[in-house]
């Protein structure tokens with residue numbers, strides 16, 4: 059059976075790094091008799107320039123039908139400064155994909171490679187052995203809550219406002235995903251919120267506690283306020299196994315945690331929905347970074363976050379963790395050979411890193 063992969067490179071370095079990830083997938087598919095069909099479409103600013111939309115209905119239909127989506131990045135100064143109104147789904151193709159495919163569980167693994175320990179901004183003795191997963195809730199919270207806007211209010215002043223809103227079922231489903239993941243790992247789940255000042259945080263904490271006590275007594279649940287969590291991640295990141303948090307906090311904490319690995323360009327992610335009746339699980343696989351306009355078009359982008367996202371696609375989207383391991387080993391060998399892009403202190407370009415990974419596959 060041929061599996062359909064929709065490739066949405068997007069903007070800036072997005073197409074550069076997804077092209078590298080696609081090459082790796084094509085080579086592995088050829089060698090291991092995996093029938094993959096790749097289709098490409100515009101998303102983000104590139105799509106807006108061509109169609110007036112950040113993603114078209116036709117591309118959404120392809121995304122819904124695909125076995126997996128390989129995504130690059132969206133946005134850049136040209137489009138970020140547009141004065142757009144309307145719900146977030148109309149202002150971002152990625153946001154529409156996340157929302158309409160209900161990709162609520164965003165997995166962001168933080169696992170530094172041995173060869174990069176000295177490249178972390180933290181000391182090697184702090185980052186050695188770190189292996190945790192940030193589970194970011196991706197379909198709710200302040201990025202989607204209503205009301206939102208910029209309006210002149212009764213006091214005569216302009217107000218910019220967003221709403222943090224989580225329903226109990228939204229918290230329950232990300233809680234189940236996180237507990238189940240923790241149960242399959244080291245059985246430690248840390249829930250991160252701001253329950254000391256936010257009502258949504260109180261409901262978040264209460265719901266996590268209830269579900270943990272009822273359904274996952276074997277998982278040790280702890281809670282941290284997000285400000286303390288940010289500090290603990292750089293103080294002693296080895297203490298964590300799985301961290302579950304909301305859309306905004308997960309976005310911020312994961313970019314910070316990326317520096318454990320040496321570069322934001324190293325972090326992959328998988329955004330997963332509920333399995334369909336036929337057992338296939340909707341999934342979008344993308345590096346955690348953005349479109350990096352400062353280095354776009356120069357062949358300098360680190361493709362390893364995207365390549366490792368392809369590894370997550372092999373595991374979660376195609377049920378081939380064995381092939382994902384081959385990718386991870388090839389990345390490790392590349393880094394051990396000292397081949398790295400400038401964000402990791404190296405001199406190699408995107409193409410040289412890709413060539414080394416392919417050589418090591």
Ligand SMILES: NC(=O)C1=CN([C@@H]2O[C@H](COP(=O)(O)OP(=O)(O)OC[C@H]3O[C@@H](n4cnc5c(N)ncnc54)[C@H](O)[C@@H]3O)[C@@H](O)[C@H]2O)C=CC1
Pocket residue numbers: 071075130131132133134135138152322323324344346347348349350351352353358359360361363399401
């Ligand atoms: N998932 C997505 O599509 C995301 C999109 N964005 C968008 O990307 C644009 C730029 O946002 P920024 O805040 O600058 O974040 P960014 O993640 O694009 O870049 C932050 C810094 O990290 C560096 N960097 C990122 N990825 C790298 C890679 N693979 N190799 C080497 N260096 C890398 C960049 O050069 C830059 O200095 C904005 O339009 C933003 O909205 C930002 C984050 C995520």
Ligand SMILES: CC(C)CC(=O)C(=O)O
Pocket residue numbers: 150152153309346
């Ligand atoms: C649309 C944004 C929330 C993108 C982003 O920063 C991310 O997903 O990490």
Ligand SMILES: [Mg+2]
Pocket residue numbers: 309310313346
């Ligand atoms: Mg982000």
